[in-house]
Amino acid sequence: MTAVIETEGLGKRYRKLWALAGCTLSIPAGHVVGLVGPNGAGKSTLLNLATGMLAPTTGTIEVLGNRPAAGPAQLARVGYLAQDAPLYAGLSVADHLRLGAHLNPGWDAELARRRIERLGLDPKQKAGTLSGGQRAQLALTLAVAKRPELLILDEPVASLDPLARREFLQDLMEAVAEQEVSVVLSSHLISDLERACDYVIVLVDSRVRVAGPVDELLATHHLLSGPRRDPGSLPGGLQVISASHTDVQTTLLVRTSGPVFDPAWAVSEVGLEDLVLAYMKQAARPVPGNNHRRLEVQK
């Protein structure tokens, strides 16, 4: 399995503030990868570094085996849908497609035309008058029709209403199914990921807390509940991700490779949302020696 994005000790500093520090991760190819984390985790910074919109302060990053934005060939291999789907307000839908056609040697005009038709966009309409959902879909059309090997989407649905969000993700899935393209998509809304992604990376404070295929994560995590007791008395091979206690009961989220055989515990399945939240909550506990300050990526 090759990596689409591979970083090693990657850091980005804005003056004195580290937006991303010491980030080491590897994102495999052939997946729709959800990059999830709280605001300020460094998701946008990471994706901006991956597209070469930012240059790293420390560490290295390789995208499809090359330096990001190293040249026209590398740029052609990566499609990027930036946060808030920037478009030229004064240019029409058709103008944007012409822009794509003129600036991308691998442009798939037929695909772009079909998409615009199916989305019901008027080619003569100015991009400035499109709705948020339409803007996102036009921007996605531009990113997809250049036929990239890797599609990077930075919070693509954050500013959309729930209906537009669902339509966009649906549309994205169809586009991905048509082409063989790896996707990395960031979001802080886990429900979005559940619908779209088959691989999840939880990023908190520049650190990968958990990463893996969604099926595998769901299969290896269990919710245990039983009479209140000390988590230390659990059988071996169980890793406790989170624990909550009431007066009489203890609920644990555990990770294990095998099944849990302990009659004292009631074992149940865990949803992706609970799983991700547990890892984020785990990370929220103060880590000694980590006093970097974070900030959201600047626009």
Add this chain to the structure above:
Amino acid sequence: MIWLTWRQFRAQAITAAAALAAFAIVLAAAEPSLSGVYHSSGFASCHGAACTGLASTFINDLSSGGGIAGVPETPYMILYFLSVVVILIAPAIIGIFWGAPLIARELEAGTFRLTWNQSITRTRWLAVKLALIGVAAMAVTESFSLIQAWWAAPIGKAVGLGGGASIFSETRFGVFVFPTHGITPLGYAVCGFALGVTAGLLVRRAVPAMAITLAIFAAAQFITPLVRPNLFPTSQTVTTIAAAGANVSLNANPRLAFTATTVPGHPGAWIISSEGVNATGQPVSSVPAACEPLVPQTNVTHIGRGPTTSAPGPNALNNCVASHGIRVAESYQPASHYWPLQLSETGMYLALALALAGFCFWRLNRRRS
């Protein structure tokens, strides 16, 4: 990329073309009447020495014969003035409206994230934009200049023969005429544009970048006339007061000064400075004691070669100072230095524009978004 550059630049290009057309139409409409004065004054068909006098007649006719009573300046003066001002400010306008928003708008609107993620490097993106719009900037400004030069050709000819007066008194070395004619508008245009682009890239906001562009460019245009005389080595000569066409002028400090108007043997020379020197070549700054009685009591300064009204007048004083061996040392650029000076000034601004463009490329590739 050429298509995108054109698509984004289209509105500005149309505006510029309209401005250029309006400028050409106004001057072309005024040309027949200017030509009429040119012919009726006799200056158009003059020969030899008669031309100097007829040049003055022509300029006087232009200045006074507009035929509109109660208007202080004639239409020709207004047109001449405005047409020169248009050429003078065109590079600043280009810097403000073409240059400053070029990158700043993309940064403000976030659209750089769209364009810089197409299969094209930032270097190429900027190179195409700078080249195409830079050439357009030069073409537009030079067109203004050529149209004006065509229209004002008789005026330029008359001024060159010494017939200049009032607003039409600037030779082609003049502070307003030199930077608006020849090839200097090319340098100013491309530099104004590059300055705007650089300001936009650094400030990242279009409107402040526009203000900064205007301020810096205005300062550059103010400073340039001060360095212009030294852009090419000056020539020196020492000649008599009469040959220099000078008058003694009496200032507070130095008391004795001269304003030379001609350089013997160098018609059309640009006189940069003139001062009194004695027989050994030392500067003289005071009126010889013997000539003091001839100094007029009321008027402190005498400039120009007007007829003497009452003795003791300027001529008597001139003659007295001259008889004490005082001559005029002139520093000047001969007429033949016009094009070398034009080339130097244009080259200076082109080099500045290239340096700014180079900085933009470097900054764009090094940058943080």
